[in-house]
Amino acid sequence: MSEKRVDKEKDFSQWFDSMLEQAQLVDSRYGIKGFVVYRANAMRICKRIYDMLGGELEAKGHQQVLFPLLIPFSSFKKESEHIKGFEDQVFIIREAGGEELEEKLVIRPTSETAIYPMYALWLRSYQDLPFKFYQAVAVYRRETRATRPLLRGREFLWIESHDVFASAQGGLDQVKEDLATCRRVFDDLGLAFIVAEREEFDRFPGADMSVAYDALLPDGHVLQVGTTHFLGQHFTKAYDVSFLDAAGERKTPYSTCFGPGVSRILAAVVATHGDNDGLVLPFGLSEFDVVVIPILYKGVEEKVNARAREVASTLKEKGYSVFLDDSDLTPGKKYFRWETKGVPVRVEIGQREAAQGTVTLFRRDTKKRMTVPADSLAEAIEALRHDILEQLRSRAWATLRERLVVVKDRASMLEASARLAIMKAPYCGARECADSIKEATGGYEVRGRDFEDGTRPKEGCVWCGRPAQRTVYLAKAF
């Protein structure tokens, strides 16, 4: 592990890459552009994110399924908007075992076109609805933009849920439920995000409404970490999915899909919480919640070691994941190692602690030490568990709020763009204005209206001055 540190404030991009390497999260030397190896420290967090999202989805009535990786081209091409959106990104298979295939196959870029033909077979009656299924898989898109480990890959990890409802309202309610799922999970990861309903020209191919969750990167860019799309009847019609309603009439249902990106959520966790000394993680995400480090002096080794073992086993009994680092490294090297990995709490036990019946706690997020009586250790750790998450979350939201400004006119927009602010601005809805804004600001995009603010601004469009339809977010996107 290199000990060279990069400054996060000065060069986020380089800091991020060095963090992936130093904390042994991903290895980007695999040999196919856009494909990386998820090492154990990354997989542990990804698995936790999968479990959190899957748990929330199941609590809301979803069931986990698994559809094949490969999609027959004849099925892939059925929804016309969808194929236009994805056909120049998919990996194609025409050959297997030395033989030409009868039909070419597509590796899933997303699974609507695998799933809807089966939904057509499964759905019979209104009593079968809603369908609420999800799968936890990787998807494959040959991104033409520059790839970056975790941030933009050609293989990325996500969950995709695909829901079907008897009514349009069922689908629209699902969009809100998915937002609640995201909010819950992001809260537990300490992440802040904005919720933007994308403009029509920026929707998922085949969607009537696209709502996106954008996290903030430290350099001011936003990162789309998930989306929910209301698909109307586009897919159900294209794939002949129908049901008999209570009156015995054949009806076409409505559908939604929800795709939180696990790779990008991991990226957001690393980017949001990390500092120049490494990862910073809440309890439950890092390899251990607590590391116990005995600080040995000649003559008191046994006493200190015995106390350290005792403390480690007490905390294990309480259900924390604990590691007693009694290796031969110096305390300083141990500190460095576990700080890099983002372990939230370090317990230091030296001669003084052993003699006084205390322990010294170091919290990774604030890098502050506190000494507590040994017999209140468990309570102190439990308090830190809550407090560290709360601290990370409120810091993330504070950063987002600090960077967010409201602009009403072109001049203040240009001024704010120069200092990399995220903006809320009145907008007329015209594609041309979005394009002009992007050009004038060096890349600011209309990210869509604040999903939770349905009011119509009184001011004119920030670019053209004509009546504004809605208040939208403007930001540079990763």
Place this chain on the structure above:
Amino acid sequence: MSEKRVDKEKDFSQWFDSMLEQAQLVDSRYGIKGFVVYRANAMRICKRIYDMLGGELEAKGHQQVLFPLLIPFSSFKKESEHIKGFEDQVFIIREAGGEELEEKLVIRPTSETAIYPMYALWLRSYQDLPFKFYQAVAVYRRETRATRPLLRGREFLWIESHDVFASAQGGLDQVKEDLATCRRVFDDLGLAFIVAEREEFDRFPGADMSVAYDALLPDGHVLQVGTTHFLGQHFTKAYDVSFLDAAGERKTPYSTCFGPGVSRILAAVVATHGDNDGLVLPFGLSEFDVVVIPILYKGVEEKVNARAREVASTLKEKGYSVFLDDSDLTPGKKYFRWETKGVPVRVEIGQREAAQGTVTLFRRDTKKRMTVPADSLAEAIEALRHDILEQLRSRAWATLRERLVVVKDRASMLEASARLAIMKAPYCGARECADSIKEATGGYEVRGRDFEDGTRPKEGCVWCGRPAQRTVYLAKAF
């Protein structure tokens, strides 16, 4: 759901397929040969099998990682035996996003050729060893034999662990550790299996030793549900994986891989425990451990329903997964539904139970009822949890033992093959004898020596009569 039942004893093959459909495990109408949809009832069990295997592997020092799905052809072809074994089975990608790729890519049929190039980068010193990593993924092989849902697919779910050791002994010990992992997990699933060290001509391409776990199907075929391979230095040499030993000398390490097949373990669970009324599952695998069914009569509905709710909530508090089926279906239809799904215990509460303060328990495995006082319900359920697993496991082992016969000569081998026995027989080691046995018996294969029996038989080879090298299993393989 069709109510037509097929007899398991008479036609296992048809029974198995009808079970997959009736218990809504997999849907084989997906439209690509060898690819099926895992429905919620199957995914729940697969996830549990993944967790059990992953948990055992982690307890033994493995860490979960994730390598890319796609493998550059230049890497794939490096180990000469390996490519010979797999080249006529792999799916090939030459095109993405409408463009020809610079190098063709292979979809992983197994991941050695993805992993070893990275191990070459990761491994430096003897202090880094052992490497013990696993991933939980699907792999893709274009089987030329007839595909069957779960039993033989072109996309199948598995875990693969890839371990590296400083010494050959480390690898050989790992083979035994993997066997212990299998034994532990199969015990918890109630499965019986034989452990056979495959003959040289039947090894994994690139292996010095292949140990396979074969479960028994009810029709007498064995099903390979997992393997461990000792790869010697074949892969480490081919991929330039080396380390500096304690004396500073560069050495080539030894490696192993372990591949328990989750799809096939699921198949074995269904096949081994199921009966003509549906799935039979131990606690923890089915959608619910316990279903509570109120049996209503006019006038006592409220009392019975109240008792049913009380019982369901008591059991939930104890940590069981419980469903109170208070739907409008008749009790008979409810019984049918939950028996098909294999829910291990049904609690029936009617007028008599409500009046007497008792509950009636129905266990799915033996289909026996017992009435217990309501206040000892939790103890009775906990006893059933153990007893049902124990019963399933001992029944599976008894069936395997009943079917296993020792044969010493050609005549008794032919006689045993006619009644579909599995055999143990002395064997000389010649490929020609294995081929002759297969032909004479209509398909019996030499499955390899009993891994846990190293003795050399005194009798001559069951086929040619020449001195036998070892006692081997003979069986028809699925």
